Amino acid sequence: MNAPEKKIGKPMNRVDGRQKVTGAAKYSAEYELPNMAYAVLVGSTIAKGRLTGLDTKAAERAPGVLAVITHLNAPKAPGIKPAGKDPSQPQTVGSALQVLVDDNIRFNDQPIAVVVADTLERARFAARLVQARYAAEKHLTNLEAAKPNAFLPTQAKKNPKSPTADYQRGQVDAYKTGALKLEAEYVIPTEVHHPMELQSITAHWEAPDRLTLYDKTQGTMATRRDFARQWGLPEANVKVIATFVGGAFGNALHSWPHESAAIIAAKVVNRPVKLMLTREQMFTMVGYRPHTWQKIGMSATADGKITAITHESIGQTSTYEEFTESTLGQTKMMYQSPNLTTRYRLAALDIGSPIWMRGPGEATGAFALESAMDEMAHLLNLDPLEFRMRNYTEQDPEKDRPWSSKFLKECYQAGAQRIGWNKRQLKPGALRDGEWLVGYGMGVGTFGAHRGSSKASAQLLPNGTVLLQSAVTDIGPGTGTAMTQIAADTLGLAPEKIRFEWGNSDFAQAPTQGGSAIVNTVGPAVQEACLALKDKLRELAAASNGAFATAKKEDITFTDNHLTLAGNPAARAAYADLVKQAGGTAVTVESKPSGEGQKYSMYSFSVHFAEVRVHELTGEVRVSKLVSCADAGTIVNEKTAGNQMKGGAVGGIGMALMEHAIIDDRFGRYVTKDLADYHVPVHADAPAVEVYFVNQPDPHVNALGTKGIGEIATIGVAPAIANAVFNATGKRVRELPITPDKLV
Amino acid sequence: MAMNPEPDVPAPHDENRRNFLKQSSLLTALALVPAPVVSAAEAKLDERVAESIEKVPLSLKVNGKKYKLSVEPRTTLLDLLRENLNLTGTKKGCDYGQCGACTVHVDGQRVNSCLSFAVMHDGQEITTIEGLADGDKLHPMQEAFVKHDGFQCGYCTPGQIMSAVACVREGHAGSEAEIREYMSGNICRCGAYTNIVAAIQDVKSGGQKV
Numbered sequence: 015m016n017a018p019e020k021k022i023g024k025p026m027n028r029v030d031g032r033q034k035v036t037g038a039a040k041y042s043a044e045y046e047l048p049n050m051a052y053a054v055l056v057g058s059t060i061a062k063g064r065l066t067g068l069d070t071k072a073a074e075r076a077p078g079v080l081a082v083i084t085h086l087n088a089p090k091a092p093g094i095k096p097a098g099k100d101p102s103q104p105q106t107v108g109s110a111l112q113v114l115v116d117d118n119i120r121f122n123d124q125p126i127a128v129v130v131a132d133t134l135e136r137a138r139f140a141a142r143l144v145q146a147r148y149a150a151e152k153h154l155t156n157l158e159a160a161k162p163n164a165f166l167p168t169q170a171k172k173n174p175k176s177p178t179a180d181y182q183r184g185q186v187d188a189y190k191t192g193a194l195k196l197e198a199e200y201v202i203p204t205e206v207h208h209p210m211e212l213q214s215i216t217a218h219w220e221a222p223d224r225l226t227l228y229d230k231t232q233g234t235m236a237t238r239r240d241f242a243r244q245w246g247l248p249e250a251n252v253k254v255i256a257t258f259v260g261g262a263f264g265n266a267l268h269s270w271p272h273e274s275a276a277i278i279a280a281k282v283v284n285r286p287v288k289l290m291l292t293r294e295q296m297f298t299m300v301g302y303r304p305h306t307w308q309k310i311g312m313s314a315t316a317d318g319k320i321t322a323i324t325h326e327s328i329g330q331t332s333t334y335e336e337f338t339e340s341t342l343g344q345t346k347m348m349y350q351s352p353n354l355t356t357r358y359r360l361a362a363l364d365i366g367s368p369i370w371m372r373g374p375g376e377a378t379g380a381f382a383l384e385s386a387m388d389e390m391a392h393l394l395n396l397d398p399l400e401f402r403m404r405n406y407t408e409q410d411p412e413k414d415r416p417w418s419s420k421f422l423k424e425c426y427q428a429g430a431q432r433i434g435w436n437k438r439q440l441k442p443g444a445l446r447d448g449e450w451l452v453g454y455g456m457g458v459g460t461f462g463a464h465r466g467s468s469k470a471s472a473q474l475l476p477n478g479t480v481l482l483q484s485a486v487t488d489i490g491p492g493t494g495t496a497m498t499q500i501a502a503d504t505l506g507l508a509p510e511k512i513r514f515e516w517g518n519s520d521f522a523q524a525p526t527q528g529g530s531a532i533v534n535t536v537g538p539a540v541q542e543a544c545l546a547l548k549d550k551l552r553e554l555a556a557a558s559n560g561a562f563a564t565a566k567k568e569d570i571t572f573t574d575n576h577l578t579l580a581g582n583p584a585a586r587a588a589y590a591d592l593v594k595q596a597g598g599t600a601v602t603v604e605s606k607p608s609g610e611g612q613k614y615s616m617y618s619f620s621v622h623f624a625e626v627r628v629h630e631l632t633g634e635v636r637v638s639k640l641v642s643c644a645d646a647g648t649i650v651n652e653k654t655a656g657n658q659m660k661g662g663a664v665g666g667i668g669m670a671l672m673e674h675a676i677i678d679d680r681f682g683r684y685v686t687k688d689l690a691d692y693h694v695p696v697h698a699d700a701p702a703v704e705v706y707f708v709n710q711p712d713p714h715v716n717a718l719g720t721k722g723i724g725e726i727a728t729i730g731v732a733p734a735i736a737n738a739v740f741n742a743t744g745k746r747v748r749e750l751p752i753t754p755d756k757l758v
Numbered sequence: 759m760a761m762n763p764e765p766d767v768p769a770p771h772d773e774n775r776r777n778f779l780k781q782s783s784l785l786t787a788l789a790l791v792p793a794p795v796v797s798a799a800e801a802k803l804d805e806r807v808a809e810s811i812e813k814v815p816l817s818l819k820v821n822g823k824k825y826k827l828s829v830e831p832r833t834t835l836l837d838l839l840r841e842n843l844n845l846t847g848t849k850k851g852c853d854y855g856q857c858g859a860c861t862v863h864v865d866g867q868r869v870n871s872c873l874s875f876a877v878m879h880d881g882q883e884i885t886t887i888e889g890l891a892d893g894d895k896l897h898p899m900q901e902a903f904v905k906h907d908g909f910q911c912g913y914c915t916p917g918q919i920m921s922a923v924a925c926v927r928e929g930h931a932g933s934e935a936e937i938r939e940y941m942s943g944n945i946c947r948c949g950a951y952t953n954i955v956a957a958i959q960d961v962k963s964g965g966q967k968v
Binding site: 027040133134492654 | 854
């Protein structure tokens with residue numbers, strides 16, 4: 015029998031593709047449960063202060079209303095701690111802010127009541143009838159005004175080795191004495207994840223002490239842990255189901271007020287309760303990429319060697335949670351600079367907490383760093399690609415150890431060739447196409463190739479299908495498909511004979527989907543579970559056929575209805591018999607990272623090249639070509655991985671050119687309230703994105719050789735576009751988004 | 759909207775009249791009986807009152823199946839499909855006609871079902887994503903979306919596909935640029951646009967009947 019064709023690396027169609035194109039895929043607000051009730055949130059209309067009165071009578075009297083729940087009558091979950099007691103202990107995967115527990119208002123549109131009715135229309139109508147009175151206090155929602163009070167995060171105060179602590183190599187602020195120097199400030203506004211699926215949850219108390227949640231979450235186990243703790247329940251009594259998640263990009267990494275409110279509501283009315291946020295509420299209570307100010311100082315020698323970089327940043331957080339991200343991480347390790355200083359600070363505003371948004375802090379930081387690289391190259395009269403090559407790092411200058419793998423140079427070459435970099439002119443404004451000024455720019459991205467611990471389970475079913483289970487979610491990258499391919503190769507079985515089930519907290523433990531770490535982490539667990547299953551099957555088969563006892567794992571072969579051995583067709587063990595044996599075939603394994611992370615610096619790398627056209631009269635920017643190249647280790651599925659890269663690039667177009675959540679500081683409330691005010695890229699805004707993968711396995715991250723894609727797909731795109739705009743127009747825009755008013 | 763000729767046509771929704779009924783004579787009459795009885799009676803009455811004055815009869819054909827319904831006039835076509843008919847393939851993404859996730863066909867035209875009250879479609883024929891395939895055989899556009907990986911999370915996908923089918927039928931899929939323009943009402947936050955356009959071009963150039 016021939017060895018089956020390898021599936022890893024193949025552009026296999028998604029295992030859940032059919033469900034997604036037929037409408038059969040069920041998202042968290044789409045489970046049909048008997049006696050469903052609907053909940054709608056009422057939000058505060060002030061940004062800071064106290065509730066002094068609530069009139070809920072009209073809402074209670076409204077038709078179909080089952081309950082109007084406020085802090086005055088809500089049942090108290092036993093595990094809830096008052097919010098904001100210790101913002102230095104952010105529960106980044108828990109709910110830092112509990113709602114309906116007290117009269118404190120910490121941001122505008124904070125839920126102050128939840129109205130439950132028998133239909134959605136009735137709940138929505140009644141919610142409008144709730145009246146609140148407040149004792150308002152002076153709020154602060156403006157980052158510029160909060161900057162003077164910016165502070166070092168508590169984690170950095172406690173631990174000088176924290177990634178957010180001040181970092182120093184060589185001389186402090188050495189750029190100031192450099193011969194050729196640059197000093198510039200960069201700003202990114204608040205950006206909102208806005209997955210197409212509105213945040214939603216269906217909460218069902220199946221018994222007074224048993225809770226089932228159909229929830230939009232990136233981590234079924236984290237959500238389970240969080241709400242079990244809130245309600246003082248054993249974790250086994252809480253089940254979280256998130257089979258399909260309609261995008262998240264980070265905003266389902268945290269538990270949020272609406273989830274607590276829905277669970278309370280379901281408790282009160284003793285019926286399953288469905289709660290879906292409105293698009294407006296998606297701005298106010300489920301996180302965002304924080305408004306961030308940055309300053310870069312850089313010096314270089316006349317021959318283009320960087321001598322010093324200082325990178326400072328002040329990012330927005332809330333008053334009740336210290337949200338931090340790795341804004342300055344890329345600066346510490348990307349370029350060879352003997353002197354390097356970073357300072358990371360936070361400024362607390364009366365706005366809900368931020369949460370990591372795709373490519374999180376690194377994408378913010380890369381906008382400043384990669385813009386500054388372009389500015390310095392311009393000062394040096396050097397090609398920006400050549401400038402980067404002259405400062406290329408062959409080992410990690412931050413940790414002073416080798417890279418586990420780095421093929422960024424290959425990415426530079428492939429990208430430059432594909433975009434047509436040779437057409438780029440050193441002098442800005444030199445290329446045009448009719449009324450359009452044409453420019454080229456590049457931006458580099460990097461993100462840690464993280465790997466955590468994970469379990470996976472595997473078992474043989476009587477029909478010869480192998481069932482694998484993991485609590486991991488698939489928010490869109492194609493996790494289920496990649497795991498099926500990994501299992502197919504490990505078992506030597508056709509993908510059609512493998513069923514990988516995910517998105518259920520009852521399945522084998524897996525981490526929250528995020529940080530580009532899932533294939534790195536769950537992939538090896540699936541691989542090891544498949545090997546353990548083979549062992550188990552060999553043992554079971556050996557009970558009736560001695561040939562299996564001494565067989566090698568790689569000789570075990572799956573046929574239609576029995577297990578056999580390569581080169582020994584007489585050795586047969588029927589699936590029907592194997593599964594009947596005492597104990598069954600199920601195995602669960604745990605896979606942990608090796609210690610190699612201490613010896614090597616592990617990162618994925620990307621470079622993005624943009625060609626833009628800027629209309630000379632209107633200042634309209636069109637991205638006419640985008641090439642994204644990645645050194646992400648082994649590519650398990652070229653089709654889904656390529657798609658993820660293209661999608662990250664489109665997200666970068668939004669960041670560069672349009673995304674901007676605006677608050678009216680007089681009221682502390684967003685004026686961008688929907689997708690007509692807050693623009694995200696549509697079909698007409700995005701060119702066909704070209705993707706190149708080096709596709710070289712990393713020898714140290716895991717046995718698969720993967721490094722992760724999700725974040726590097728976005729990190730570096732915005733500066734590539736900003737740099738291309740400069741090349742086209744000679745105008746340097748240091749505050750995103752690059753809207754026409756900044757160019758005319 | 760066609761007027762319903764039946765004699766028992768409900769009066770238009772009138773919140774004041776309804777509250778008046780609830781709070782005046784009827785409740786006064788019940789005021790002397792014990793509270794639980796009052797509330798039980800009130801709840802039942804509430805439903806009956808609602809049924810007669812708040813709901814409107816509606817006949818629809820959805821994916822070839824006829825429905826005779828009684829709906830509140832404020833119910834959107836989107837909420838009717840998702841919450842009453844359990845056709846959850848049509849997605850809610852904004853409720854303002856800005857994202858296209860709720861796109862369905864009404865008498866063959868693409869429509870944002872969130873911007874359309876259900877009662878506006880009396881006697882009309884609705885096709886949702888669940889009605890696009892021919893039994894187990896996928897529609898060519900569905901096949902093409904799978905083949906070109908024209909999605910990631912899958913949430914905007916039903917709307918993209920319904921819109922894409924209409925885009926081809928309308929004759930607006932003549933070039934990549936034209937497709938991008940005529941598909942711009944359907945947002946994909948995962949950013950799968952490159953692959954969606956490729957899928958539409960594939961179907962268009964394949965010449966299959968859509």
